[in-house]
Amino acid sequence: MLSSRGLDNVQQLGLPWRFSPTPTYDPESNPTGLISFALAENRPMREEIVKYINQKVEFTLDSVSYRSSAKTTGRLPAAAAAHMSRIMKTYTPIEPEHVITADCPTSLGSMLGYNLAERGEGILVNRPVYGRFELDYGVEAGVQIVYADTATEEAFTPSAVDKYEQALTAAEERGVKIRAVLLVNPHNPVGRCYPEETLREIARFCNEHKLHLISDEVYASTVFETDDPTAVPFTSLLALDLRGLIDLDLVHVLYGFSKDFASGGLHLGFLISQNEHLRQACKMVMRLHSPSQVAVTIGTAILEDQVFVSSFIKKTRERLAAGYRLVTSKLDQEGITYIKGGNAGFFVYIDLSPFLPDDGVSVREREFALAQKLVDAGVFLHPGEEHSKDAGWFRLVFSHDENTLEEGLRRLLSVLKPTGNYVLA
Known part of the structure; x- marks a missing residue:
């Protein structure tokens, strides 16, 4: 038997989409793997930090x-x-x-x-x-x-x-x-x-x-x-x-x-x-x-x-700025609403409410249904995780290398706008 605390925590594991799936995409070894736009990780800079640790840490x-x-x-x-x-x-x-x-x-x-x-x-x-x-x-x-x-x-x-x-x-x-x-x-x-x-x-x-x-x-x-x-x-x-x-x-x-x-x-x-x-x-x-x-x-x-720290932060900011420009320009081009004025972090907060399936179930279930469609297309955005007052808002993490970001956006748009030229091969 578990304590009441343990039982309460176990119930969390049964909540739909409480925990995100593991990204598996690799452009060479697994090109059809899952791209996660949910995990807030500074992926383009990981090689820099690993190189420093291998070369400089004793x-x-x-x-x-x-x-x-x-x-x-x-x-x-x-x-x-x-x-x-x-x-x-x-x-x-x-x-x-x-x-x-x-x-x-x-x-x-x-x-x-x-x-x-x-x-x-x-x-x-x-x-x-x-x-x-x-x-x-x-x-x-x-x-x-x-x-x-x-x-x-x-x-x-x-x-x-x-x-x-x-x-x-x-x-x-x-x-x-x-x-x-x-x-x-x-x-x-x-x-x-x-x-x-x-x-x-x-x-x-x-x-x-x-x-x-x-x-x-x-x-x-x-x-x-x-x-x-x-x-x-x-x-x-x-x-x-x-x-x-x-x-x-x-x-x-x-x-x-x-x-x-x-x-x-x-x-x-x-x-x-x-x-x-x-x-x-x-x-x-x-x-x-x-x-x-x-x-x-x-x-x-x-x-x-601090010489390394200054250089690392400078590169981080440049790469984040590039990723933000790429994503927001694509969102603007496709007419997808997002919160403007962003200048920090790894994410853009986007409104996917117009794309929620309209099948009569609850709003949360509609968000879950859209998330499943995206996963089926090979890209993941976490439904309902950011607790917006309004339904249909998702956090899109753009801190990826350019090729992964473009591929993930292609998969995303293949679901949101299937009549466009985004259909997966």
């Missing part, structure tokens, strides 16, 4: 030990603090002692849920938003993700705070205590950055209600140039002078290697918080979520080599 006895020796134990927190201070342009430099290192930001989210809220309590987010937060904060901690019903455009404006207020009140009326607000900045899946004014208003809201403010900034260095004059530059929460806006013990920022350094498999993440009690609580849970010493060795080598 493993030591520390790399296979339980923990670093006294001589090297502070290197990674110091290097991470300096790196994050640079890319986030923090108002004051991040102190190494304010950095908690874990195996990934996902684990850190779970730890925040565990330490900031009781089981059954809530964390407030606007939507659309990255759908796996329900798992990150729910599987171990049992914390609910509570959605504020903002429209996509509205979510980036100060007026979104009104919707946070409404969601907070509604949650507490049904007995759910809200403990924190969670932001994703740059945003996933919309690919935009929050304006300073909006960040300040959300901080004031959190302070007024004594809510923790968690800013997930794992896409901090993936901001790229576009021709869109409305695109908002990235402003980290830590770039603001928060004094007088919010108690600094309520502010927590997440960062990691998975996106900026194309190395999700490395499993290395960071929490920045001035809240000493929270850091101590996280350290107690760290026994279950510590990074491997191999990852610590690799991460330290990378972050201490």
Whole structure:
């Protein structure tokens, strides 16, 4: 027999499309394999990071030990603090002692849920938003993700705070205590950055209600140039002078290697918080979520080599800009609606509601049916995962090499517009 927690988690495995299929496409060895436009991975830059690791990283006895020796134990927190201070342009430099290192930001989210809220309590987010937060904060901690019903455009404006207020009140009326607000900045899946004014208003809201403010900034260095004059530059929460806006013990920022350094498999993440009690609580849970010493060795080598980091980020931004131009030009050409103003992350948020099958079943089942048609054509977009207020919106990940991206778009359009010249051979 399983515990109630175990039974609840097992039920997640039975939810349709809860977990995405594995991409199998290879242009040479498996040209008919599945292309995934769902997995947010910086694929074009993986060769660069692997080459660096093979050529530049030297493993030591520390790399296979339980923990670093006294001589090297502070290197990674110091290097991470300096790196994050640079890319986030923090108002004051991040102190190494304010950095908690874990195996990934996902684990850190779970730890925040565990330490900031009781089981059954809530964390407030606007939507659309990255759908796996329900798992990150729910599987171990049992914390609910509570959605504020903002429209996509509205979510980036100060007026979104009104919707946070409404969601907070509604949650507490049904007995759910809200403990924190969670932001994703740059945003996933919309690919935009929050304006300073909006960040300040959300901080004031959190302070007024004594809510923790968690800013997930794992896409901090993936901001790229576009021709869109409305695109908002990235402003980290830590770039603001928060004094007088919010108690600094309520502010927590997440960062990691998975996106900026194309190395999700490395499993290395960071929490920045001035809240000493929270850091101590996280350290107690760290026994279950510590990074491997191999990852610590690799991460330290990378972050201490800022010449490489600068070059890597520059190449990442150039390749993301090229991928974004390719996808949006094709979407414009085909008349497919998407959220404009994107300049960050790996994705475009597209409206496929006109293409949902119209067979009388529920909206969610119609999304699932379209996803299955796409899989049958060899391309996958995750249905319903980003929890849009409106049906039919999908996140399209464009961080692929040009050939894979073009082939995936061809397969996508062969389903959406089968009368065009897109039919698979």
